Amino acid sequence: MKKQILCLVSACCLLQASAQEALWWKTPTTSPEVNEDKTVTFRMKAPKASRVEVTGDFLPKEIVFKGKQKNEVPGKAELVEGENGIWEYTTSNPLSPELYSYSFIVDGLKMTDPSNVYTTRDVVTMSNIFLVDGEASSCYKVNDVPHGSVSRVWYHCNVLGKDRRLTVYTPAGYELGKGRYPVLYLLHGMGGDEEAWITLGRVAQILDNLIAQGKAKPMIVVMPNGNMDQQAAAGFSPEGFVTPTIELPRTTDGSYEQSFPGIVEFIDKAYRTEKKKGGRAIAGLSMGGFHSMQISKEYPDMFNYVGLFSASARFKGRKDSPVYERCEDKIRTQFSKKPALYWIAIGKDDFLYKENMEFRSFLDKNKCPYRYFETEDGHIWKNWRTYLVNFVPQLFK
């Protein structure tokens, strides 16, 4: 057996030597390295560089003044050059368990870590990721538990007259089983698409783990694309390899809300779902929270569970779409039909905090019962993953 492997490997080496300068199955160095004491070492091979920094959400933010304006910017740390042109930095303290992201800055130029193939895209920002093990991050890991499937599926949107793409998580056992499952519709924020929750939000890992621990009911999770100007996430639509942007039209013109029953209808036909209000939840982050609020009040017999995560919580009636007219009345109607759960979560530093306070006042005044969950920090994925972990166990009880 060993001979066999050696033969193939040496064949590959031959091929490689003649085809590329650098080995394409070896990284330049080892980075990042989570050490036993939970400090983390970053390394970068850059023999010609004169300055190498690392920046990421594991570093405390820095306060910078532009004139009188106080800005928070991501912290940076300097790497120090060692042998063979390998620069290195180790965090001064252990990091708490979390999924972190970072980039390098080499002589002022921001770049991903060539020794780490794990990246995520947030609009156009590519960052590397790493995970520090522990209780708080255990839900984001691929653990040795049964795994659900993740599918990218196309459905026909009658409102647009076009095919559109969505991401579907089906729980472990779905393929070989016969049972029906409840469905959580999970919506992304501005700049996101049907890839956002499954990559940045770690939906498959969170659901796999919560279901395996008996904390959540096995359920289907549907992650549609809320940008009506897009058929699919960047790179997966006939537009080709366009540069993603946050400045998309038709994200909040009411058409997505109006198209939503078509998504539910498709899912109810294509999957073994519980086709009733009690078997459906809708939740979203930021713009997706706004969409969840609007869709659930527009179709008050469709969803029994609603989650607003750092939502853009504008509920006052507007006249630019019939969907946005008489919002307050429609929300009162929705609550008169007693949804099983209306859940609002936001971080103390979120720029939408005040909007959420106002919406809560409205609900309080109108005796509309909801549950409220407040965290530290602001409009960040760490919070949205936390909200998902807390929301999902409350569903379909």
Place this chain on the structure above:
Amino acid sequence: MKKQILCLVSACCLLQASAQEALWWKTPTTSPEVNEDKTVTFRMKAPKASRVEVTGDFLPKEIVFKGKQKNEVPGKAELVEGENGIWEYTTSNPLSPELYSYSFIVDGLKMTDPSNVYTTRDVVTMSNIFLVDGEASSCYKVNDVPHGSVSRVWYHCNVLGKDRRLTVYTPAGYELGKGRYPVLYLLHGMGGDEEAWITLGRVAQILDNLIAQGKAKPMIVVMPNGNMDQQAAAGFSPEGFVTPTIELPRTTDGSYEQSFPGIVEFIDKAYRTEKKKGGRAIAGLSMGGFHSMQISKEYPDMFNYVGLFSASARFKGRKDSPVYERCEDKIRTQFSKKPALYWIAIGKDDFLYKENMEFRSFLDKNKCPYRYFETEDGHIWKNWRTYLVNFVPQLFK
């Protein structure tokens, strides 16, 4: 509506100003740009750099001598600094229609293009990609045609006693239809995994397009993981964020071949398949070609169509696994059962060319009919995509 959008965008700007230095939804510049005349312009914003190069498969290879040894290395081109620290290079000639990959080298440091979010991973090498439109590349594009679904699914492997992940393409209409479909099992090479064919191989795009053009029958494509040491591709197994490597044990010890009927059994249970030899094809590239040869001869009643793409075509009997014993006899038995197609494809420059010549001689001597397809170039994805485009229309006729 405009006010609404402005409101959200300005909220995002506020958030952004306080959270990050650089806009996270704007790229530093526009790169690459495919010009109307099919030349391509690469740009890189690097005000502090003293040298910026681009390297990629669109440039002619360079010959480099190390002592007496002659090596081919990927070509490089110099970018020239213009205004605002933006470096630029335009290809001197139009590029022929193809899917290309490239990287930048800034002062000796290889990096991905921060203005291009489209990357692919080949083992540990991250490269950016772009597509030049035209007939030869039209199959690799997302065109405005009905799209199949792509799913990452877990099955239980009895040989390992573990769950393993595979990628499944189901053709457009599968979800809402009732019909049964034939299945192509498509295997990756050494260093690849269940992500290789779907990303580097553009399987979903190729199948969508060939089916839409009426050139291929609607079919399911199953892309398993051929590394028995892995449960799933890097990042998707309980091993965590490990660095991928090509040096995996248990890729050619016979156990994958022995486990293959379990994959077919799972697919036949989980999907609406044609559960018979006439409804099954198997093909693979490099090591996956070796696996396809071994599996199809080991189970001669399972597959009616076999494709070896740049295969590691070692067919002489060995004694390290019962699977590899008496190979020649088993291949003769396989051909006595008259498979509908045995297809061998290889490039003239492939380091496995001679092995394939020897295997073809063996087949010729034994009057085992096969079809042969020869191309330019060697052991590269461009060829494997081409082979897939030529193989798939011959299946399930």
